[in-house]
Amino acid sequence: xxxxxxxxxxxxxxxxxxxxxxxxxxxxxxxxxxxxxxxxxxxxxxxxxxxxxxxxxxxxxxxxxxxxxxxxxxxxxxxxxxxxxxxxxxxxxxxxxxxxxxxxxxxxxxxxxxxxxxxxxxxxxxxxxxxxxxxxxxxxxxxxxxxxxxxxxxxxxxxxxxxxxxxxxxxxxxxxxxxxxxxxxxxxxxxxxxxxxxxxxxxxxxxxxxxxxxxxxxxxxxxxxxxxxxxxxxxxxxxxxxxxxxxxxxxxxxxxxxxxxxxxxxxxxxxxxxxxxxxxxxxxxxxxxxxxxxxxxxxxxxxxxxxxxxxxxxxxxxxxxxxxxxxxxxxxxxxxxxxxxxxxxxxxxxxxxxxxxxxxxxxxxxxxxxxxxxxxxxxxxxxxxxxxxxxxxxxxxxxxxxxxx
Amino acid sequence: xxxxxxxxxxxxxxxxxxxxxxxxxxxxxxxxxxxxxxxxxxxxxxxxxxxxxxxxxxxxxxxxxxxxxxxxxxxxxxxxxxxxxxxxxxxxxxxxxxxxxxxxxxxxxxxxxxxxxxxxxxxxxxxxxxxxxxxxxxxxxxxxxxxxxxxxxxxxxxxxxxxxxxxxxxxxxxxxxxxxxxxxxxxxxxxxxxxxxxxxxxxxxxxxxxxxxxxxxxxxxxxxxxxxxxxxxxxxxxxxxxxxxxxxxxxxxxxxxxxxxxxxxxxxxxxxxxxxxxxxxxxxxxxxxxxxxxxxxxxxxxxxxxxxxxxxxxxxxxxxxxxx
Numbered sequence: 001x002x003x004x005x006x007x008x009x010x011x012x013x014x015x016x017x018x019x020x021x022x023x024x025x026x027x028x029x030x031x032x033x034x035x036x037x038x039x040x041x042x043x044x045x046x047x048x049x050x051x052x053x054x055x056x057x058x059x060x061x062x063x064x065x066x067x068x069x070x071x072x073x074x075x076x077x078x079x080x081x082x083x084x085x086x087x088x089x090x091x092x093x094x095x096x097x098x099x100x101x102x103x104x105x106x107x108x109x110x111x112x113x114x115x116x117x118x119x120x121x122x123x124x125x126x127x128x129x130x131x132x133x134x135x136x137x138x139x140x141x142x143x144x145x146x147x148x149x150x151x152x153x154x155x156x157x158x159x160x161x162x163x164x165x166x167x168x169x170x171x172x173x174x175x176x177x178x179x180x181x182x183x184x185x186x187x188x189x190x191x192x193x194x195x196x197x198x199x200x201x202x203x204x205x206x207x208x209x210x211x212x213x214x215x216x217x218x219x220x221x222x223x224x225x226x227x228x229x230x231x232x233x234x235x236x237x238x239x240x241x242x243x244x245x246x247x248x249x250x251x252x253x254x255x256x257x258x259x260x261x262x263x264x265x266x267x268x269x270x271x272x273x274x275x276x277x278x279x280x281x282x283x284x285x286x287x288x289x290x291x292x293x294x295x296x297x298x299x300x301x302x303x304x305x306x307x308x309x310x311x312x313x314x315x316x317x318x319x320x321x322x323x324x325x326x327x328x329x330x331x332x333x334x335x336x337x338x339x340x341x342x343x344x345x346x347x348x349x350x351x352x353x354x355x356x357x358x359x360x361x362x363x364x365x366x367x368x369x370x371x372x373x374x375x376x377x378x379x380x381x382x383x384x385x386x387x388x389x390x391x392x393x394x395x396x397x398x399x400x401x402x403x404x405x
Numbered sequence: 406x407x408x409x410x411x412x413x414x415x416x417x418x419x420x421x422x423x424x425x426x427x428x429x430x431x432x433x434x435x436x437x438x439x440x441x442x443x444x445x446x447x448x449x450x451x452x453x454x455x456x457x458x459x460x461x462x463x464x465x466x467x468x469x470x471x472x473x474x475x476x477x478x479x480x481x482x483x484x485x486x487x488x489x490x491x492x493x494x495x496x497x498x499x500x501x502x503x504x505x506x507x508x509x510x511x512x513x514x515x516x517x518x519x520x521x522x523x524x525x526x527x528x529x530x531x532x533x534x535x536x537x538x539x540x541x542x543x544x545x546x547x548x549x550x551x552x553x554x555x556x557x558x559x560x561x562x563x564x565x566x567x568x569x570x571x572x573x574x575x576x577x578x579x580x581x582x583x584x585x586x587x588x589x590x591x592x593x594x595x596x597x598x599x600x601x602x603x604x605x606x607x608x609x610x611x612x613x614x615x616x617x618x619x620x621x622x623x624x625x626x627x628x629x630x631x632x633x634x635x636x637x638x639x640x641x642x643x644x645x646x647x648x649x650x651x652x653x654x655x656x657x658x659x660x661x662x663x664x665x666x667x668x669x670x671x672x673x674x675x676x677x678x679x680x681x682x683x684x685x686x687x688x689x690x691x692x693x694x695x696x697x698x699x700x701x702x703x704x705x706x707x708x709x710x711x712x713x714x715x716x717x718x719x720x721x722x723x724x725x726x727x728x729x
Contacts, residue, residue, distance in 0.1 A: 113510055114509050114510050117508055117509050117510075118509040118510065122509060122510070123510065124506075124509070124510030124511070124512045126477065126512060129479075130477070130478060130479050131511075157477065157478075159474075159477065159512075160510070162501075162502055163501075164497050164501050164502070167466070167470060167497065167498060167501075167502055169470075170464075170466055170467045170469075170470025170471045170473075170474065170498070171470045171471070171473050171474040171477075171502070172474060173467070173470070173471045173474060174470060174471030174472060174473055174474020174475040174476075174477070174478075174482075175474035175475070175477055175478055176474075177471060177474065177475055178474060178475030178476070178477065178478030178479070178480045179478050181430070181456065181475065181478070181480055182428075182478060182479060182480070184478075186478075188474075200466060201466045201467075201470065201497075201498075204462070204464035204465075204466045204467035204470070205466075205467050205470060205471070207462055207464065207467070208461060208462055208464055208467035208468075208471060211462060212459075363544075365507060365508050365511065366507065366508050366544045366545050367507065367545070367547075367569050368507065368513055368567075368568035368569050369568070373511065374510055374511020374512075375511075
């Protein structure tokens with residue numbers, strides 16, 4: 001870790017053995033930065049593809065929320081389950097989803113995880129052993145640029161957004177409960193927006209998880225608007241984490257644009273859930289910096305509110321922290337930015353000319369047994385290792401690497 | 406072989422499947438210590454413990470949603486909906502999510518959602534539903550409804566072993582009224598296969614569930630007129646056994662479609678379309694539909710009797726069909 005004597009008194013503090021972020025190695029801090037930057041760069045690339053009419057349907061930005069998406073997921077172990085919502089692209093990339101899979105999905109390619117049947121980050125990944133049990137898994141459609149890799153049981157479980165918001169909470173509870181029934185230690189993490197916490201499904205899932213003491217961590221994002229509806233019309237409480245009070249579960253509110261603060265809360269809660277303390281809820285105070293989707297100019301958002309949050313951009317703030325702690329130099333972070341941007345562009349290029357699905361396949365795969373297997377997505381185990389190599393940085397002797405992921 | 410009730414047959418299927426496969430578990434309201442509102446799950450928690458027979462909050466969306474999640478982890482959940490009317494509370498989870506999961510991303514949802522359906526017991530508007538038509542327009546779901554104890558056990562075993570979500574409707578009127586011989590040995594009744602319950606040459610009554618017994622009683626009366634009715638028990642409502650329907654109608658040239666749900670928008674419309682599309686030239690008379698009236702299910706016995714199809718209305722419909 002960084003020498004304490006070099007720390008900026010305003011931004012840094014004495015290393016605390018109980019503060020999870022103080023245990024992160026330099027490479028891990030840079031990796032978190034990289035994933036947040038990568039999420040932004042992938043979305044920037046998607047904006048270009050959207051303007052070229054190559055994206056089918058809408059494009060949903062997570063601008064301003066990349067930090068909390070990455071920092072929460074970073075608190076998980078590789079084998080855990082994630083149920084992202086539309087603005088949590090950073091979370092699934094942190095779990096190992098390659099940008100190419102997201103580009104394929106957004107462009108409705110036949111090579112995509114859903115074979116062009118579902119949108120954007122509606123991606124599902126299951127460990128191979130589970131897929132085998134379900135009689136799924138198998139070769140990709142011709143035209144894919146990569147085949148299905150061999151998978152291990154410590155592979156993550158990824159269940160893409162369920163657009164009937166709130167539904168992902170009972171499903172997440174069931175995944176963690178099912179894993180527990182099978183003797184596996186898997187925490188489930190589900191992200192949910194302020195609007196979605198108003199649904200009955202949210203309540204039913206939270207309550208059931210609490211009663212059953214299920215290892216579920218819910219990240220409730222107060223990003224100020226649900227489509228056009230401000231949070232004041234969504235709930236009569238001011239702290240979103242207080243939604244959890246009636247379930248008798250642990251809850252905490254965190255500055256969602258401070259990546260290390262988010263990581264600290266998330267790591268403690270993930271550890272508590274894994275240790276058997278039951279479900280946990282993290283309230284994330286953040287801001288959706290663009291409209292609901294690209295078509296929405298969000299003129300209902302007051303300009304001063306946006307200005308206030310622009311100043312709190314999570315990536316810029318994290319960069320400042322890394323500088324202040326002498327974790328990295330601007331030059332190094334600029335290099336990471338460039339690597340992320342280039343990687344996003346290369347991955348987009350891989351997908352852009354791949355074929356759309358065969359129209360004759362329209363009714364295939366509705367039921368089991370019609371021999372129409374869905375491609376497994378290829379997860380990258382330590383994408384940042386390559387980046388580090390690219391940076392030609394001096395490796396630290398006590399490198400803990402990316403073991404947790 | 407033992408003669409057991411329809412209800413006991415369901416219980417045996419659950420017991421056998423849970424004993425044979427530790428991935429199978431049961432969840433629902435009051436299913437544990439109490440043994441279920443109709444006692445279908447009686448004794449299960451005693452045998453398998455409260456982690457495999459889970460008493461849930463009154464939360465149909467959580468029941469089905471968490472069952473889907475558990476099935477993703479390789480489990481084989483069987484959800485009890487206390488009265489099948491309440492399946493409307495988790496309609497979204499079933500139709501939008503469970504039914505589309507395999508198609509969207511190849512993630513199968515091997516769950517069973519079962520519960521008591523049907524009228525004739527004074528259940529009134531909230532406890533008498535026959536919901537099959539709500540789900541008939543949702544590819545990805547399978548649906549079954551047994552009419553005998555033998556089928557109740559065999560269809561439930563098949564449903565639990567199936568890799569797709571299966572809605573299993575058990576007619577509460579039959580729970581303790583129907584008894585038949587059921588093997589102790591393992592067997593399944595395959596999904597998607599109808600059964601001819603009575604051979605006949607003059608008309609085909611296509612039906613399922615409790616209405617099979619109404620049809621058989623009507624067929625006996627019709628015998629007095631010299632009319633031989635064939636009774637086809639669909640058993641599976643999705644997928645439908647098209648071949649069995651078309652074969653029987655081709656043989657008798659007359660089709661009476663009998664179902665207990667409300668007439669309009671019911672499964673009879675789909676059956677009529679199948680016959681009209683693929684067996685039109687065999688027909689000697691227009692198709693007849695006998696179903697419940699287009700109203701909510703009423704409570705008072707005279708109202709409910711007027712609402713439901715009866716042996717008399719079936720006989721009347723059959724006579725009209727034969728005379729045409």
